[in-house]
Amino acid sequence: MKKTWRTSALFAYSLAILAFLYLPLLILTLYSFNTSRINAVWTGFTFNWYISLLHNTRVIEALTNSIIIAAISTFISTVLGTMAALALNRYTYKYKAVINGLLYLPILIPEIVMGLSLLVLFSQTSIPLGKTTLILAHITFCLSFVIITVNARLEGMHKDLEQAASDLYATPWQTFRYITFPLALPGIIAGALIAFTLSIDDFVISFFVAGPNSTTLPLYVYAMVKRGISPEINALSTALMFATISLIIIAQVLQPQHTSTKKGKE
């Protein structure tokens, strides 16, 4: 990118927004060292919460549940959603506009309505509440987000490359594998990131469809509110943040240099 005052201003503005995103996290991290259990004001410095966190089996269990459920929900909703987005984008058929509109419904309906109605469905069909119902519910609300995100990417794609491929006698699968998929990949990854984010911090729907002993982290934290969220949760969040950032740095360092084949430049 050419370095002009414009690009520098843009870069500075983006950094400011990033700072805006991370400022609460900074405070959060600081307060993980607070001696006060109710964590309302700063009273002193301690590492105790990190130690008690390691002994807190319930919170570790909740975290594990959250990650497993988020991983599975993300995977399935991304796969199903990408397939659906491809179909909606590439093929013309009757009522396309209507179906497109209907896809927004799961996002439009308030979470408490979705949660309760899903609970009614599960109890009427005798599906036992637990991790399974949580995953089923999460996939349901993630699907639309994935479809919309992937679709945005597909909309901007030139059909010429795909046409060229089929002119050269490529089968639909080959076209998909070598042209469509690589070009759509950023959209698919974006969709997956959104799905993961939605699932890992979902509270309302999860509350209603969770069963005994399938607590997720948001449920655990939300219930703590009445007595004050202990700094243990701050400690947990700080640890998660550092773990993720470290993973990214390690992945970056280990990755070999990429030669880009995107956008048909080469």
Add this chain to the structure above:
Amino acid sequence: MTKKRIILALLGIFTVAMLVLGCGGGTSKQTPSSVAKNEKQVLNLFSWADNFSPEVLAEFEKKYNCKINYDVFANNEELLAKIQAGGAQYDLIQPSDYMVSTMVKLNLLEKLDKSKIPNMKNIVKTLQNPSYDPTGDYSVVYTWGMTGIVYNKKYVEDMPTSWADLWNPAYKGRVILLNDNREVFGMALKKNGFSNNSTDKEQLDKAFSDLKTLAPSVLAYDTDTIKQKFIAEEAWIGTMWSGDASFTYKDNKDIGFVIPKEGTLIWADTFAIPKGAKNKELAEKFINFMYEPKISAQNYEYIGYNDPNEKAKEFHSQEFLKDPMLKVAVDDVNQGEWLKDIGDGITLYDRYWTELKTIK
């Protein structure tokens, strides 16, 4: 490209494996008696967070060779909605006073087998047959308290004596009210000398117009983080539960708590067993266990709320018995009126509440 496919394939296998494990985890809880591991019974407890001393829970698990699943909720209505929509997979729940009468009317609770809970008589007489459950057939009081005025002595020089003190213009922008329509309207009704269960439109109109004048002074409506607001001195005066006042006092010694002269509401969290509970007997054993005097003392010292168990007094520490906030509730217990389920009246309350919130 191939690297990505390998990763995707691995993810796929991982997912399938997790699904199998996950599904297994979800369904096995339904048949606790068939868990081959160690033939342990499971008690599914659904309650407020941090509501039991972990040591007491561990003792119960050891004594009766069972496992306690402790799931949590954060307000009564969520509890009701979940039980109503999905049926009971829980053995023991903790609804509050008015919620018990609602659940009884909706036929959601099992009758308690009092012969299995002899320690029930340890509870102080005034709390044994409360108006929301006169026969005591469906619930046992677990924690109780009263709503009063909490204030910061640094900024509120004269001790408040009446609900009307909240309206004092000197506290503009520093008032906190609980975020609950029954509590707020109950308070305004009491201020005017009415019952906090009133559904009389004239009385509610008067309460509403009072609240309208208070609304601009309110810093926030808050039930969940009201303690933090007073500790951080964001607020100077407000309505708060006695147990919460005790917590706030521990972190900020400038806090005072009074029950106003017009009276207030008294509330209780109870033990109840939902209809269709799979381990009713074990649940009853748990309730009985909780009211053994020594266990009571240990438990309530941990959670910090008033202990309804008379027989536990001798096992409590002096610090607990002399806690000024808890003591206020005990002293003024006759000033409290229980909240009742007001049936259709709740729609009226909700309408007023919505209107109150739209005032800028």
Add this chain to the structure above:
Amino acid sequence: MKKGKLLVAPAMFWLIFFFGIPMLIVIAVSFASRTPYGQVIFNFTLANYERFLEPLYIRIFIDTVFTALCTTLITFCMGYPLAYCIAKLPHKWQQPGLILVMIPFWINFLIRSYAWVVILRSQGLINTLLLKLGWIVQPLPLLYNDYAVMLGMVYALLPFMVLPIYVSIEQLDVRLLEAASDLGAMPFTAFRKITFPLTLPGVAAGSILVFISSLGMFVVPDVMGGAKSALIGNLIQNQFLSARDWPFGSALSIVLAALALILIVLYYKALQKQEGGVDNEENLAH
């Protein structure tokens, strides 16, 4: 054509079963009424929908839509530049850049909100700093008002704007811009006539996701707004909880969904007209 049906089938069946059927239940309940103790009895009535037409509720709806529109606009102004920056990073750093933006949103929203309270309250970070610097004499009321609610909503929904826009910008063909500057276009003109229109799919997706999500929000008005405002999210929440009026709550949800859908369809139609123009320009450029 068959291939299309096959691809979309799994998602469709999923949504029909896990979403469609629950929705039928909700629609049925919206025509029902409640017993005095909060149970639902199915005698057909339009009372719930009629109730929505009362001025109190219409006003709440309009307030909510207005807040949602403002939130969308602000998120757009913050999200587009951020997405653009990430898309212009060296390729190796783009995915880490995205993940860096997402990480805050994997941390529990409640504790992040409470962190904002610590920053904004009257004895909080900002006020203490400003007081110490002597720039103010009284603490500023930064919390428990509509501005705090807006801040909270923008904070919660930013990734939904950034990700779709990034996805669109990333696929932009740089040669178009080079051609434009070769033909003497100023950078801003190039942006206005080429970059922005070509990234419209992402902007549309992001705006709609943010708009819809902000319509139903209730946590932010409670924590950051001091529960002093009644937005439709709070209203519906109340109907299912403290008011125990599931029929009215269901009716409100259906109305909300229907009205929002109409807005979205109109928005898409307007965009299609725009895109139609762009496609023609693109074809000419080839």
